[in-house]
Amino acid sequence: MNPFYLLLGAAMLVLVIADLLWTTLWVDGGAGPLSSRLSNGVWRLLRRVGERHSRLLSLAGPLILTLTLATWVGLIWFGWTFVFAGGENALIDTRDGGPVDWTSRLYYVAYTMFTDGNGDFTPNGSVWQMASSFTTASGMLFVTLGVSYVLAVLGAVAEKRAFANSVTGLGLESEEFIRSAWNGEDFHNIDLMLDTISSNLNQLSEQHKSYPILHYYHSEGEDEASAMAVAVLAESTTIFDKGVPEEYGPNATLIESTQSSTQDYLQTLDNAFIEPAEQAPPPPDLDRLRQAGIPTVSDAEFAEALEDADDSRRKLLGAVEADAWYWPSRENR
DSSP states (O other), rough: OOOHHHHHHHHHHHHHHHHHHHHHHHHGSSSHHHHHHHHHHHHHHHHHOOOOHHHHHHHHHHHHHHHHHHHHHHHHHHHHHHHHTTTOEEETTTTTOOOOOOHHHHHHHHHHHSSOOOEEEEEHHHHHHHHHHHHHHHHHHHHHHHHEEEOOOOOOEEHHHHHHHHHHTOOOSSHHHHHHHHHHHEEEHHHHHHHHHHHHHHHHHHHHOOGGGGGGOOSSSSGGGGHHHHHHHHHHHIIIIIISSSGGOOOOOHHHHHHHHHHHHGGGGGTOOOOOSSSOOOOOOHHHHTTTTTOOOHHHHHHHHHTTTTTHHHHHHHHHTTTOOSSGGGGGO
């Protein structure tokens, strides 16, 4: 009996199973300690190597997802290998009766995890027979759970980009969004669309809570960048709420609902280690709206209202910069 190998293998199994269950099943828990650090480390490395908006950054999400799944499978594999190495004569070579080396243990655990075995090696005694059964169960259960997680993430990525398109289709900056919503008299025509976008943002927020890896799926096109889309939507609702007279704006309840959805989204940033920017982004340009015939409040009144949203706007800018994009304004495009 080698207690060191036995304890090392058991510790590896406990760690990887806890991380896997934490990441895939705990909706409000974010990613597990291993998965979150792996994701953050890979993203930071690619940010240093790749340029802004480069194709390399668009590979971050698939690469992180692949490495996460490989890490789970690998740690389960090596964990069980160390467990079997911890037992004296835990395995018997049925072919020639020779000693079982490390390669043989790796081979035995690999085929036991994914099949019922081929008979080249057999467990020695009831304890190791049970250990072999648990090896098979862990392989089938946790690998299947990991693959299901991958498929769910890919579906969420598609919905994330669809949300971004629904917002940026009206404008790649808040002033464009507002001008697109103006019907010449008021903004009431956008009520239904605002309700739909708010609902989609709620869904996106829940998906980010369940799958924090979504933060690392970088889009090559600005029209599919959800961080920019949320910023455009948040700035637009701020203009609706504080920048135009109430009688012209959309339904007040819808504005409040959209702002609440934005706050829910911002709460998911902690799971991806995204920090607020040091300073708030530049304010929307109300002069551009006035040139389009849209009634607005004074610049001084709007600037005072923006002070209350300073924290939220810094978080939005932090999310945009963390996604390797720029603040959606005319000056940055």
